[in-house]
Amino acid sequence: MPDSSTVVRQIRFHITRYNPELDRVPYVKTYAIPVREGMTVLEGLHYIKDNMDSSLAWRYSCRMGVCGSCGMLLNGHPTLACNTQILHIADRELTVGPLPNFNIIRDLVPDLTPMFDKHRSVKPFVIRADETEVNEPAGEFYQSPEELEAYLQFTYCIKCGCCMAACPTLATDVRYLGPMPLAAAQRYNVDSRDDGRRARNQVTGAAQGAFRCHYAGECSRACPKGVDPAKAIQHLKRRLVLDYLRLARRKKPCQKLHGPGEGKPLPNIPAAPGKTVPGDSFPNLPERSP
Ligand code: SF4
Ligand code: SF4
Numbered sequence: 547m548p549d550s551s552t553v554v555r556q557i558r559f560h561i562t563r564y565n566p567e568l569d570r571v572p573y574v575k576t577y578a579i580p581v582r583e584g585m586t587v588l589e590g591l592h593y594i595k596d597n598m599d600s601s602l603a604w605r606y607s608c609r610m611g612v613c614g615s616c617g618m619l620l621n622g623h624p625t626l627a628c629n630t631q632i633l634h635i636a637d638r639e640l641t642v643g644p645l646p647n648f649n650i651i652r653d654l655v656p657d658l659t660p661m662f663d664k665h666r667s668v669k670p671f672v673i674r675a676d677e678t679e680v681n682e683p684a685g686e687f688y689q690s691p692e693e694l695e696a697y698l699q700f701t702y703c704i705k706c707g708c709c710m711a712a713c714p715t716l717a718t719d720v721r722y723l724g725p726m727p728l729a730a731a732q733r734y735n736v737d738s739r740d741d742g743r744r745a746r747n748q749v750t751g752a753a754q755g756a757f758r759c760h761y762a763g764e765c766s767r768a769c770p771k772g773v774d775p776a777k778a779i780q781h782l783k784r785r786l787v788l789d790y791l792r793l794a795r796r797k798k799p800c801q802k803l804h805g806p807g808e809g810k811p812l813p814n815i816p817a818a819p820g821k822t823v824p825g826d827s828f829p830n831l832p833e834r835s836p
């Protein structure tokens with residue numbers, strides 16, 4: 547329980563509740579809780595569960611924006627509950643709901659199974675053509691900092707589903723692959739060690755693949771990790787067209803090293819490139835009253 551001397555104000559949490567065994571449709575229940583400076587939405591939910599309503603259900607694990615479990619809809623924006631301070635987004639009222647575009651398992655717990663099925667369908671791993679090397683590895687593959695930078699930002703994805711919840715195309719067509727799986731496909735397609743792009747094209751270039759994206763950019767705005775799935779999808783589209791027209795340049799084979807010290811020493815790994823879609827997760831918040 548927050549120390550009463552540090553409590554800044556009471557905030558009313560309007561939380562979507564739904565137990566499929568008891569409720570015909572989801573409904574909203576309100577809890578007023580004491581909030582102190584720095585308290586996260588995740589801590590607010592814990593306060594409610596510990597002191598007011600032990601039946602409230604949500605998913606979380608790491609509490610530090612790493613595991614991707616606690617994605618939910620806060621004041622209409624999909625984001626991480628553990629990474630969001632209550633007083634940064636709420637003055638007196640805060641709405642908390644499950645991520646849209648997913649079925650609800652219970653309360654704030656979305657069923658992410660379709661997202662993970664789609665993710666698996668794009669073969670999110672390095673595929674090598676040289677099977678001998680796969681079965682009997684004889685060296686390591688050298689990557690230059692530039693080659694690393696081509697896919698680095700997409701590796702920051704924690705599979706939280708916030709981009710999928712923000713996507714208007716997915717809202718109207720559940721079969722659309724969606725931003726997370728498509729960004730994962732791009733991550734491996736541009737990896738200099740990978741030979742699997744044409745296999746992935748079968749999925750990413752299909753009717754429910756990259757060309758369903760309207761480039762609204764909501765996915766990139768929603769991403770709490772600074773990944774830019776919208777950019778990944780536009781690059782995917784370009785490459786799909788070039789592959790279809792047989793105009794794509796052949797990838798330079800990755801240099802293989804056979805022992806330590808054979809490659810050039812690597813300078814510092816570069817920072818992830820900036821987003822193509824600017825903006826933060828909560829662009830239109832009202833001013834907080836003093
Ligand atoms: S791209 Fe961002 S929003 Fe989408 S699943 Fe990955 S981390 Fe979450
Ligand atoms: S850019 Fe594409 S994937 Fe991202 S939200 Fe818009 S339609 Fe969805």
Ligand code: FES
Binds near residue numbers: 609611
């Ligand atoms: S609890 Fe792990 S990302 Fe929020």
